Structure formats: structure tokens, C-alpha cells
Amino acid sequence: MKILTLWSLFSTYLLASSLNIENHAAQFFSSGHTNNWAVLVCTSRFWFNYRHVANTLSVYRSVKRLGIPDSHIVLMLADDMACNHRNPKPATVFSHKNMELNVYGDDVEVDYRGYEVTVENFLRVLTGRLPPSTPRSKRLLSDDRSNILIYLTGHGGNGFLKFQDSEEISNVELADAFEQMWQKRRYNELLFIIDTCQGASMYERFYSPNLMALASSQVGEDSLSHQPDLAIGVHLMDRYTFYLLEFLEDIHPASKTNMNDLFKVCPKSQCVSTPGHRTDLFLRDPGSVLITDFFGSVRKVEITMETINLTDPIEQVEQSPVNGELQKERNSYVDQLPVSEIIHQKPKQRDWHPPDGFILGLWTLILLVFFKTLAFQETAVGSKPPYRVQ
Amino acid sequence: MGLLSDPNRRRALISLLTRLNAPICVVCYMAGVVWFMGLAFEPFTLRTYMSENAMGSTMVEERFPSGERALATGREFAAHKKKVGGMPVDWLVKTMQARGLEVFTQTFSRTLPFPDENKERYMVKGTNVYGILRAPRAPRTEALVLSAPCTQGDHNNQAVGLLLGLAQYFRNQIYWAKDIIFLINEHDLIGMQAWLEVNMGRGGSIQAALSLELSSDVITSMDLVLEGLNGQLPNLDLANLFYAFCQKIGVLCTIQGKLQRNDWDSVSGYSHSVQTMMLMVMKQASGRPWGDHGLFLRYHIEAATIKGINSFRQYKTDTNTIGRLLEGMYRKLNNLLERLHQSYFFYLMPSLSHFVSIGYYMPAFGLLAVILLLRALDLWVQLASPPPGTEDGVVDTEQMWSPDVLSVLTPLVISHLTGVALYYLPIHFQKMALEHFPVSDTEAVVLTAIAVYTAGLALPHNTHRFVSGEGTEHGWRVLKLVAVLYLAVLLGCTALINFSLGFILALTLVPVAAFVTPHVPKVPSAFVLVILSPACTLLFSVFFFQELQEVPISFQDGWVLYLSVISQGILDHSLYGSLVYPLIALLVYPCWLLFWNILFWE
Numbered sequence: 003m004k005i006l007t008l009w010s011l012f013s014t015y016l017l018a019s020s021l022n023i024e025n026h027a028a029q030f031f032s033s034g035h036t037n038n039w040a041v042l043v044c045t046s047r048f049w050f051n052y053r054h055v056a057n058t059l060s061v062y063r064s065v066k067r068l069g070i071p072d073s074h075i076v077l078m079l080a081d082d083m084a085c086n087h088r089n090p091k092p093a094t095v096f097s098h099k100n101m102e103l104n105v106y107g108d109d110v111e112v113d114y115r116g117y118e119v120t121v122e123n124f125l126r127v128l129t130g131r132l133p134p135s136t137p138r139s140k141r142l143l144s145d146d147r148s149n150i151l152i153y154l155t156g157h158g159g160n161g162f163l164k165f166q167d168s169e170e171i172s173n174v175e176l177a178d179a180f181e182q183m184w185q186k187r188r189y190n191e192l193l194f195i196i197d198t199c200q201g202a203s204m205y206e207r208f209y210s211p212n213l214m215a216l217a218s219s220q221v222g223e224d225s226l227s228h229q230p231d232l233a234i235g236v237h238l239m240d241r242y243t244f245y246l247l248e249f250l251e252d253i254h255p256a257s258k259t260n261m262n263d264l265f266k267v268c269p270k271s272q273c274v275s276t277p278g279h280r281t282d283l284f285l286r287d288p289g290s291v292l293i294t295d296f297f298g299s300v301r302k303v304e305i306t307m308e309t310i311n312l313t314d315p316i317e318q319v320e321q322s323p324v325n326g327e328l329q330k331e332r333n334s335y336v337d338q339l340p341v342s343e344i345i346h347q348k349p350k351q352r353d354w355h356p357p358d359g360f361i362l363g364l365w366t367l368i369l370l371v372f373f374k375t376l377a378f379q380e381t382a383v384g385s386k387p388p389y390r391v392q
Numbered sequence: 393m394g395l396l397s398d399p400n401r402r403r404a405l406i407s408l409l410t411r412l413n414a415p416i417c418v419v420c421y422m423a424g425v426v427w428f429m430g431l432a433f434e435p436f437t438l439r440t441y442m443s444e445n446a447m448g449s450t451m452v453e454e455r456f457p458s459g460e461r462a463l464a465t466g467r468e469f470a471a472h473k474k475k476v477g478g479m480p481v482d483w484l485v486k487t488m489q490a491r492g493l494e495v496f497t498q499t500f501s502r503t504l505p506f507p508d509e510n511k512e513r514y515m516v517k518g519t520n521v522y523g524i525l526r527a528p529r530a531p532r533t534e535a536l537v538l539s540a541p542c543t544q545g546d547h548n549n550q551a552v553g554l555l556l557g558l559a560q561y562f563r564n565q566i567y568w569a570k571d572i573i574f575l576i577n578e579h580d581l582i583g584m585q586a587w588l589e590v591n592m593g594r595g596g597s598i599q600a601a602l603s604l605e606l607s608s609d610v611i612t613s614m615d616l617v618l619e620g621l622n623g624q625l626p627n628l629d630l631a632n633l634f635y636a637f638c639q640k641i642g643v644l645c646t647i648q649g650k651l652q653r654n655d656w657d658s659v660s661g662y663s664h665s666v667q668t669m670m671l672m673v674m675k676q677a678s679g680r681p682w683g684d685h686g687l688f689l690r691y692h693i694e695a696a697t698i699k700g701i702n703s704f705r706q707y708k709t710d711t712n713t714i715g716r717l718l719e720g721m722y723r724k725l726n727n728l729l730e731r732l733h734q735s736y737f738f739y740l741m742p743s744l745s746h747f748v749s750i751g752y753y754m755p756a757f758g759l760l761a762v763i764l765l766l767r768a769l770d771l772w773v774q775l776a777s778p779p780p781g782t783e784d785g786v787v788d789t790e791q792m793w794s795p796d797v798l799s800v801l802t803p804l805v806i807s808h809l810t811g812v813a814l815y816y817l818p819i820h821f822q823k824m825a826l827e828h829f830p831v832s833d834t835e836a837v838v839l840t841a842i843a844v845y846t847a848g849l850a851l852p853h854n855t856h857r858f859v860s861g862e863g864t865e866h867g868w869r870v871l872k873l874v875a876v877l878y879l880a881v882l883l884g885c886t887a888l889i890n891f892s893l894g895f896i897l898a899l900t901l902v903p904v905a906a907f908v909t910p911h912v913p914k915v916p917s918a919f920v921l922v923i924l925s926p927a928c929t930l931l932f933s934v935f936f937f938q939e940l941q942e943v944p945i946s947f948q949d950g951w952v953l954y955l956s957v958i959s960q961g962i963l964d965h966s967l968y969g970s971l972v973y974p975l976i977a978l979l980v981y982p983c984w985l986l987f988w989n990i991l992f993w994e
Contacts, residue, residue, distance in 0.1 A: 049727055050448050087530040087569035088726060232453035235723060 035149040035190040038299045039142060040065045040075045043124060045156030045165045047081035047116075052095070052236040053227050055083045057155045057197055057243040059105040060097045064250040065151065069299030076127055076142055078114035080156075080166050090234055097239050097247065099231040113140050121171045128152075129182045146187035146335075151195070151296045155243065158198030160221055161206075177207040184210040187335065191284070193296040197242045199224040202278040214284045214291070216264065218242030219275035226274050241273045255298050261288040406773050413770045417763045417906050424759035428895065431753055432665040434656035437746040440632045443734035447633060447724045451640055456719045458557050459712030463609055466553020470546065479542045479578045484521045491560045493523030493574065500586035505819050505966050506833045510956055518578035520587045525562055525572040532571055536725055537601035537695075538718070539575035539584070541684050550700075551606035552576055554711055558718060569726055570599065577684065584684050585968055592691055600630065600725050600732065601695035602718070603684040610708040611700035613644035613651070614717075616744065618696055620686035621964075622971050623676040623890035626694040627732040628739055628747060634696065635744050637720050643709050647744045648672060649701070649941070665742040667940050672740055674937045677892035678957075679972035680964050687968060694732045738891065750891070757887045760898040764880040767906050771873040775866065799867045800874055803989045807982035810848040815977040817844050818962065837962060838955045845927055848985055852992035868910055868993040875986040876905050882979055893972065896933070897980060900924040904984070910993040917991055925984050926976050930957065 042065070044058035062077055084093050084106045095106040114123060126132050127142050144150055156163055162170040183189055194215040196204050201217030208215065218225040218240070227237035228244045239247075245268035253259055265279045265288070281288050395401055430436055442448070465487070472480035481497060488495045498520045507514040526532065538558065540551035559574045577583035616634050618625050631647075638645035646652075648671040655661035675682055683697025700714065738750035818840040825836040879901060887894025904924050908917065922928060934954050938945050945953065964970035 048446065048729060050446055087527060088567050090565070090567040092529075092566070230451075232451070235452035235727070 034147060035295065036147040036300060037144070038070050038074060038149050038151070038296065039144045040070050040151040040153070041078075041127060041142060042075065042151075042153045043078040043119065043155070044080055045119065045154065045163060047166055049083070049086055049088050050236060051081070051157075052083050052234070053239050054155045054157075055079055055081065056095050056097045056105060056239050058153065059095055059110065060103075060239070060243060060247045061153050061195075061250075062110070063105050063107070064247065064253075065297055068250075068253060068294060068297050069255050070297075071299070072111045073139070074299075075111075076113050076140070077111065078119045078124065078127075079112050080116065080119040082116065088235075096231065096234070097244070099229050099238060101231070101233075111139070117166070119166060121165050121169050121175075124165075124171065125175070125179050128179045128188075130186065130188060142188070144188050147190050148188070149296050150189045150192045152192065153195045153197075154204075155197040155240065158196070158200055158204065160200050161203045163196070163198055163204060173204045173207045176204060177209060180208060180213060181210045184212075191286075191291075191295070195246075197225060197240050197246075201225065205280050208280070208283060211283055212285055213280075214261065214288065215280040217278045218268070218273065220278050223275040242268050242275075242277060245272055250293075250297065253293050253297065255294060257292075257294065259293045261291045261293065264293060409766070410770055410773055413766055417766055420759045420763050420766075421902065424756050425899070427759060428753070428756040429666065431740065431748045431756070432669045432742040433662060434665065434742075434746060436752070437742060437748050440628065440635060440745055440747050442629060442632045442636065444629050444728070444732060445734070446727045446729050447629065448727075452720060452723050454641075454716035454719045454723075456558070456561050456712065456715035458561065459554075459710055459715055462553045462557030462711050462715065463550060464553070465556045466549040466551075469552045469556075470549040473542070473549070479519055479521070479576070481519050481521055484576060487556060488521070488523035488559065488574070491523070491556065492563045493525050493559060495521065495523045497521050498587060498590060500583065502582055502586070502967065504963060506822055506837050506959075506963075508959070508963055509832070509834045510960065513579070516579050516582050518583050518586075520575065520577045520583050522573055522575040522587070523559065525559065525568070525574070527568045527571055528566050530569045533597070534569075535571040535573055535598045536722060537573045537575055537598055537688075537693075538604065538722070539577060539601065539684060540604045540606075541580045541583075542576050542578050543580065547607045548605055549607070550609060550711065551604045554606060554715060554718075555604060557711075558715055561715075561719070562722070567723075567726070570728075572722070573598070580684055581681060581687065582967060584687050588687055588691065597731075598688075598691075598693045599728055601685060601688045601693055602721070603695065603697040604718070605683070605697060606700040606711075606714070608700065608702040610710055611702050611714065612705040612708055613646050613701050613703065614638065614709075614714070615646045615649055615699040615701050616696060617683040617685070617699060618647075618741075619672065619675040619682045620689040620695070621681045621968055622679050622690075623892060624686075624689040625676070625737065625739065626685070626689060626696050627737055628735040629732045630694050630696050631741070631744070631747075632735065633721055633724060634698070637717050637724075638744075640720070641713060641717050643713060643717060644705070644707075645744055646701070647741055648675075650743075652743045652745060665746075669740055669742040669748075671937075671940050673892040673895070674933060674940065676890060677896050677933075677972075678961075679890065679893065679970045680960065681968070690969075692731065740891075753891060754887075757883075757891065757895050757898060760895075760902050761880055761884060761887075763902050763906055764876050764883075768873055768876045768880070771869050771876070775869055775873070800871050803871060803986055804874070804982075806851060807848075807985040807989070808978070810844070810851065810985060811978045811982040814841060814844045814848070814981055815974060817841075819966075834959045835955065838958045841958060841962070842927070845981070848981070849922070849988065851985065852989045868990050871986065871993075872909070872990050875983060875990065878986070879905050879983050882983060886975065893975075896929065897926070900926075900929045901980070901984065904987050908987045908991050910990060912991070914991065921984075921988060921991060926980050930954065 040062075042058050042062050044054045046054045058077070058079060062075065065075060066072070083089060084095050091101065093106065094101070094104045097103050097105045114127075127140070130142065132141055142150070154163060156165070158164060161173045164170050180192065180194075183192070189212070191212045192214070194205060194208075194213060196216070197218040198204075200219060200221050200223065202220045205213075205215035205217060206221075219242075226241050228239045228241045230237045249264070249267045261281075265277075268277055270276050284291075395405070469480065469483070472483045485495050485497065499518070500520070501515070501517040503515050504513065524535075538555060540555045541548055542552065555574055555576070559572075562568065562572060575587065577587055614634075616631060618631060620626070635645060644651065648668050650664065650668045650671075653661050653664050656665065681687055683699075685695035685697045688695035698718075702708075736747070736749050740748045740753055742748065818837045821840060822833060822836045825831070825840050826833065829836065829839075831839060883894050883898050883901070886897065901924065904921055908921065931950075931954050934957055935945075935950050938950070938953075961970070961973045965973040
């Protein structure tokens with residue numbers, strides 16, 4: 003009896019683990035993206051806005067650590083805090099007081115710096131409408147299988163975000179930019195994080211699919227800064243990004259934490275403001291979206307020693323040769339730039355004809371048979387046999 | 393039909409105006425005075441707050457360590473000063489160079505128009521020494537100034553010592569984004585004026601300046617002095633900065649030498665606020681700079697003077713703490729991106745943590761100015777209405793409205809000529825006065841001024857000989873109309889630039905302008921007019937000022953002080969360009985003389 007229970011338990015465990023593997027495998031292929039991009043923007047300048055640069059740089063650090071390379075990150079910093087004349091520790095930007103963590107480092111690559119961070123440049127980066135001379139590092143070369151993380155920080159208000167003390171971007175403009183991105187198939191899924199005062203107003207107007215948004219405060223609330231450093235004399239970080247950074251420090255490239263945990267970052271007791279999020283435009287359930295889907299890079303390699311039963315065989319779509327039309331089972335998008343067609347000038351498929359050689363051979367055979375019959379008839383009349391009988 | 397174009401309504405309005413003119417004037421006057429006194433009442437004031445974003449909420453931990461060494465430097469400075477008998481220029485240059493500053497000296501000399509008895513100087517020669525700490529990484533576009541005056545005797549040695557100590561500490565830091573100029577000026581204001589004349593434009597634009605006066609090793613409180621030349625005040629953010637640091641470091645801070653009180657709802661608390669505010673008003677009205685900072689303000693450089701005061705309190709603050717306070721203030725000023733402009737430039741402070749802005753105090757003056765306008769309207773109406781019939785019953789309509797220009801112009805011209813005499817004669821004829829009277833130089837000037845002033849009182853009896861036309865009822869009305877409007881414009885312009893001066897002059901001159909006519913009883917009115925004239929206002933202000941400072945003086949001393957105030961006013965004008973003396977002599981006094989003329993009109 004005991005053996006039976008043990009054996010049944012063992013088999014259940016095997017079954018469960020194999021199912022787990024099945025789920026694992028299913029999850030493996032569930033998200034539809036193949037590459038990750040990040041656009042990180044700090045919109046304020048001046049020394050007393052040190053914390054906005056530190057915010058952006060700490061998200062940059064996390065995103066790099068989790069695997070997104072510099073070539074896939076567009077980093078826009080509106081002012082140079084590290085080399086500001088007032089910085090008592092030149093070439094550093096700290097995120098924790100007592101100078102514990104220098105987020106500037108020595109391998110930071112800033113793509114848009116200083117006065118290049120404008121509303122126009124930001125929108126051009128998002129929509130891809132850049133002049134041909136723009137270098138690759140300044141472009142967002144995403145495609146329809148890219149997951150993009152967009153992080154904005156600075157001073158904002160109800161429905162706008164201030165750029166550089168001289169201009170603003172409104173939530174309507176931002177929503178329209180995302181719609182342009184959707185129509186041009188420039189993203190698969192997009193995560194939008196904003197850390198400003200009244201940040202939730204910036205995602206109110208989104209209407210394109212597959213957008214998820216997080217903000218540090220609701221409309222009518224201010225986002226507060228975290229801790230000042232008494233040697234540098236400025237606030238080093240904003241609260242929301244500080245706790246976001248702490249949360250991200252626990253994420254590693256293989257972790258399975260999902261978005262629901264991200265929504266819980268910085269509750270009102272820590273942040274004083276109420277962070278908000280928006281998931282109604284997102285097609286997948288946030289609980290099934292991994293943090294690394296946006297913050298990390300795609301890693302489709304995982305070594306396992308278990309065998310996996312692909313219980314759903316992949317069906318081959320066969321082309322029936324009989325009728326001239328090809329059966330199309332899946333809809334696919336029209337090739338936007340049919341380069342191959344232009345280059346190769348391949349002709350369209352006509353109705354099937356027998357190959358040319360066959361016709362030639364047929365005619366040759368017919369001719370041969372005709373001549374042979376002619377020759378045979380001539381021999382039958384009186385022509386000598388080709389050899390003598392002795 | 394509109395209100396003013398309907399003849400019936402207009403007549404009704406005009407009759408209302410003429411009937412109620414005197415009561416409305418009295419009510420307005422009382423309202424103006426009450427409004428002004430109410431400004432010091434705490435619920436009507438606003439708390440001070442830092443307006444400039446760049447000097448935001450974060451504070452740095454100050455680390456100035458060498459208070460003791462600063463005191464030792466101060467003692468060395470005192471010794472060298474005594475040895476040289478003036479400013480020890482060589483020692484200062486050597487010390488500043490040792491601290492790594494770029495040192496410059498500037499010699500200057502000035503001859504005063506007459507000897508200054510208060511400071512005992514006549515021909516002044518001196519040297520300013522200043523060292524520039526260049527910002528380590530920044531371009532040389534902006535600068536801050538820290539200055540300490542070098543005075544005779546045993547004063548201000550600790551200030552110079554602290555300045556040199558701070559220079560050494562600041563030199564070792566890398567976070568300065570602006571140049572810092574450490575200035576030691578000789579002969580206080582004269583030296584400062586000479587330095588400013590030469591240095592505007594050099595060393596980048598100066599964004600803020602602080603002048604330090606410290607005469608003891610330990611202090612009990614720090615006093616902030618804001619009033620500058622011609623009553624100009626620095627941006628309120630500078631005062632806010634000082635107050636914020638006093639609170640952070642825990643030093644007692646005062647303004648006008650008075651400590652803040654918490655009991656604003658009690659009578660003594662309220663009178664304390666009123667005293668503080670009236671002291672500021674008096675100081676601003678005098679138009680002289682009350683600290684070495686006062687001359688910077690003209691050049692749009694926000695500046696203030698910080699004085700260390702050692703009185704009989706238990707808790708003493710040492711030099712290290714003062715150094716930290718200054719370090720903190722300079723680090724905050726370092727963060728500035730542009731000139732201080734976010735906060736108010738025109739304000740009154742009943743205490744260091746509360747202020748009254750121009751929008752709140754101007755109505756007090758406005759109410760007084762309204763009286764003049766009402767009087768002018770009344771006169772206009774009287775002039776425009778027909779006279780009550782001549783002797784033979786024929787109404788002379790043509791003569792009714794022809795402003796007799798000659799009869800008005802003569803008193804005007806003569807009054808202004810008297811004013812010009814009051815302006816020029818004291819200085820130019822002092823030599824003549826010295827020959828004839830056994831008085832000192834200063835006294836000669838002042839007494840000449842008073843003599844000219846009094847001589848003007850005799851004019852009305854003489855001007856009439858020059859006036860061809862007869863003095864009619866209508867003649868004096870025209871003159872009074874012109875005088876009242878002239879006074880209104882004059883006081884209005886003055887109040888815009890220097891509210892305190894405008895308000896004090898308005899307090900005394902508006903009643904004069906309102907009630908004076910040839911028909912009031914001559915002798916009492918003459919007496920009242922003299923009492924309310926600018927010179928007597930000044931005399932009373934001197935006594936009042938001494939009362940406010942809780943140092944009441946006897947009449948003899950008061951008179952001597954009064955004479956020195958007049959001489960200081962004349963000197964300020966010739967040395968620094970103070971406008972109070974020319975304003976009074978050339979504009980206010982002639983205006984008052986016009987009213988004196990009206991009183992004696994026949």
C-alpha cells in the first residue's frame with residue numbers, strides 16, 4: 003500500500019514537472035518579441051535638477067545590466083551634471099547619498115546631450131523620421147517584433163512634460179506619436195514609465211494597442227524627491243525611481259518576476275504620491291508579462307536536461323500543385339519595402355505549363371517515329387535489308 | 393447718457409464734490425495713516441519664503457574649520473594697521489597672495505567739498521586691496537563679492553581676519569562656479585565708491601555682494617542691514633537667504649537691531665513691529681547707504697551688510713559658526729544661474745520673517761495723493777463756475793477763464809530760484825561765510841543753508857512788487873491749482889522710487905496743500921506751515937529716530953545732530969550721488985514756498 007502511494011506520488015510529481023516543463027516551454031515561445039529597445043529621456047537642465055539625470059542614469063544602468071546593449075539604447079540627457087562646475091566630485095553622478103553608487107560610470111554612452119534634447123528630436127526618434135545623415139546611435143531602429151521601454155523624467159504638469167525650460171510636450175502629442183509608431187509597425191509591445199509631477203496625465207490619452215504605462219503620481223499630486231546629499235548639496239533621486247531601482251536590483255536576466263510586482267513598487271507610504279498604471283490597451287495579461295520582456299534583452303537560450311514533448315506538432319502548410327492558386331492560411335503584412343522584388347525583378351507565377359524540354363522531347367519523338375515509319379515503309383517496299391543473309 | 397456727459401448728473405456730482413470735499417479729505421488722510429500703521433500688524437503681512445528655485449530647499453553641510461586661525465589673522469592685521477597708521481597694504485597683498493588669490497590694489501583720492509566732522513576727513517587718500525579667487529573650472533563670467541571695511545582704530549579687525557580665513561578655505565574647494573572677489577576697502581563708502589567706479593565690467597558681472605562688519609571675537613547676534621543709496625533695497629531673496637541660514641545654524645538674527653517677537657497680538661508686540669518698520673522707513677527715507685553694500689545696488693548687484701553684535705546675552709557664537717554661516721550662504725549663491733530677480737525689490741520688513749510688498753503699502757500713499765487730486769478738482773470747479781457778480785451787476789465772462797499766466801509764473805520762478813540758491817549757495821559761498829563768521833567749515837555750510845531757507849520765508853512780501861496784475865481771488869486759485877498738481881506729481885514720483893521719503897513728505901505736505909488759502913488766519917497758519925515744512929520735518933524725524941532706537945537725546949544734542957544730518961546729506965550728494973538733498977532743495981522746498989506765497993497772497 004505504501005509503495006503504491008509512493009509510486010503514485012512519484013508519478014504525479016513526474017507528471018507535474020513534465021507539465022511544468024511544458025508550461026515552461028509554452029511560456030518560452032509565448033511573447034512575440036525578438037529584440038528589445040530602450041529610450042531613456044531626462045528633460046531638465048540646471049544643477050538643481052541633478053536628480054532627474056540621476057534617475058535616468060540609474061534606469062540606464064539597470065537596463066544595461068539586464069542585457070540591452072548600448073546600440074539598442076537611446077539615452078537623452080538634457081544637461082551634463084557630471085561635469086557641471088558645481089559638482090564637488092567631477093565626472094560622477096550619484097544616486098545614493100554618501101556617494102555609495104556612481105551611476106555615471108566610465109562606459110556611459112549618451113546619444114542626445116544638452117540642447118539636442120528637444121521635443122522635436124524626441125518625436126523624431128520615436129517615429130523614425132530622422133534625416134538621412136543621422137548616425138545609427140541616434141536612431142530607434144525598432145521593428146514590429148521589438149519591445150520598447152520608454153522612460154521619461156523631468157518636471158511635468160497636468161497633461162504636459164517640460165523640456166529644457168523652454169518647451170513642452172503634451173499628452174496628445176505623445177499619444178499620436180505612439181499611434182504613428184503602431185501604424186508603422188515600429189513596436190510589438192511598449193512599456194511607458196514616467197516619473198514627474200502629475201505623471202498619470204501623460205498616459206491618459208493613449209489609444210494605440212499594446213501599450214502599458216506606469217506613472218509616479220496621479221493628476222493633482224506632486225512626485226517628491228528622495229534624499230539630499232549634504233556634501234553635494236542637491237537631492238539625488240526622486241522617490242519613485244529610487245524604489246524602482248531597488249526593485250530592479252533584484253531582477254536578473256533569468257528572473258520570472260512579472261508586471262504585477264512592478265505595479266506594487268513604491269506604495270503611497272514610501273512615495274507619498276500614488277503611483278498609477280494603465281493596462282487596458284495591453285493585449286496580454288500583465289501577470290504573464292515578465293519584467294525582463296522590457297528591461298532585459300531577449301535570451302532564447304536555456305539549457306535543460308529534460309526532454310520536452312512537443313505535443314502540438316507544428317503543421318506544415320503544403321502547397322497543392324493541382325490548381326494554380328496557392329492556398330494561403332495565414333494573413334501576413336504586406337512587405338513595406340519589397341526590396342527583393344525590385345532588385346531581382348522576379349516575374350509573377352503564371353499557370354503551370356509542362357516544362358519546355360518535355361515538349362521538345364515529345365516533338366522529337368513524334369518526328370523520329372514518323373521518319374522511322376517512313377524508313378520502315380521504304381524497306382517494306384523493296385529496299386535492301388541492312389545486312390545480308392549468307 | 394453717460395455719467396459725465398449728462399449735465400444734470402454732472403452738476404449733482406460736482407455739487408457733491410464741493411460740499412463733501414473737506415470731509416472726504418480728512419477721511420482719506422486718516423485712512424492713509426491707519427493703513428500705514430496697520431502694515432506692521434502681523435496678520436496683514438506675509439511670511440518670507442525663498443523664491444529663487446536655484447537656491448532651493450537643500451542645504452549643504454558646512455565645514456569651515458578655522459575660526460581660531462581667522463581670529464589670529466585678525467590680530468595680526470590689527471598690529472600691522474597700528475604700525476602703518478592706516479591700511480597695511482603690503483601685508484595684505486602678501487597674505488592674499490599666500491592664499492592663492494590674484495591680488496590687485498587700487499589707490500584713490502577724493503576731496504570733499506567741505507570737511508566731514510563726523511568722520512574727521514577732508515582730503516581723502518586711500519588704497520583698496522582685493523583678491524580674486526578664480527573658479528577652477530568655470531569661464532570667468534560671473535562673480536560674487538565678500539568685503540570688509542578697513543576702519544581706523546580697533547574696529548573690524550575680526551571681519552578682515554574672517555575674510556582672509558574664508559579666502560583660504562574657499563581656495564581649497566573645487567565646486568565654485570563663479571569667481572569670488574575678496575575686497576578690503578579703505579575709508580568705507582568713499583573707497584567702495586572708487587572701487588565700483590573702476591571695476592564695473594571687469595572680472596565678469598557680479599551677481600551678489602556681502603559686506604561684513606565684525607568687531608569682537610564672539611558675538612551674540614547678527615544684524616542684517618538692507619537699506620542702500622536713495623532708499624534702494626536688495627532683492628528680498630538675499631534677506632530670505634540670511635534668515636534661512638540663521639535658522640539652520642541657530643544664530644540669533646536681527647534686523648534694525650531688534651529681535652523678533654512672537655506675541656503679535658499684544659500691544660507691546662505690535663508696537664515692537666511698528667518700531668522695527670518705522671526704523672526701516674526712516675533709514676530708507678534718509679537716502680544714505682547704511683552699510684558698505686549700499687553702493688552696489690545702483691549697478692543691479694544685490695548686496696547686504698551683515699554686522700556681528702556683541703551684547704549682554706548669555707549665548708555666544710564663535711567665529712567658526714559665523715564662518716560656516718557665510719560658507720553656506722556663498723554655496724547657495726554659487727548655485728545661482730542668473731541674477732536674483734524672482735523675489736520683491738520693493739518691500740518693508742516689520743520683522744525678519746515677515747514682509748510687506750509694494751502692492752500692500754502703496755495704497756497708504758495713494759490715499760494721501762487722492763486728497764491732492766480732490767483739492768485740485770475742487771479748485772477747477774471753482775475756477776470754472778462764474779463769479780458771484782461784480783459790483784455793477786455785469787458779469788465779466790471773458791476775464792473769467794483766462795488764467796493769468798504772469799501772476800502764476802512769477803511766484804513759480806521766484807520759488808525755484810530760491811531753491812537753486814539753497815542748492816548752490818551753501819557750498820560755493822562757504823569761504824565767504826568763513827571770513828565773516830567765527831564758525832567751522834561744516835557749520836558754515838549748514839548755517840548758510842538754513843539762512844537761505846529762512847530767507848525764502850520773507851519772499852511773499854517782496855514778490856508782489858514785481859507782479860503787475862492785482863492779486864485776485866482767481867489768481868491765487870490758479871496758483872494753488874498749479875501748486876497742488878505739482879506737489880502730487882512730485883510726491884508720486886518720489887514715492888515710486890523711495891516710498892518712505894515720499895510717504896513722510898506726503899504726511900506733512902498734503903495737509904499744507906489742502907488747507908492753505910489766503911483767508912485762513914495768518915499767524916497760526918504761518919506757524920503750522922513752518923512746522924510742516926521740510927526742514928522742521930527733518931528736525932522732528934531726527935528726534936523720532938533717536939527715540940525709535942531707544943537712545944533719546946536732549947534738545948542740544950538733537951540740534952547738533954540735526955546740523956550734522958544736513959551736512960551729511962550735502963556730502964552724500966556730492967560724493968555718492970544721493971538724490972535727497974537736490975530733491976528737497978530744488979523741488980520740494982520751492983513747492984512749499986508756493987503754498988507760503990498763497991498764504992500771504994493779497
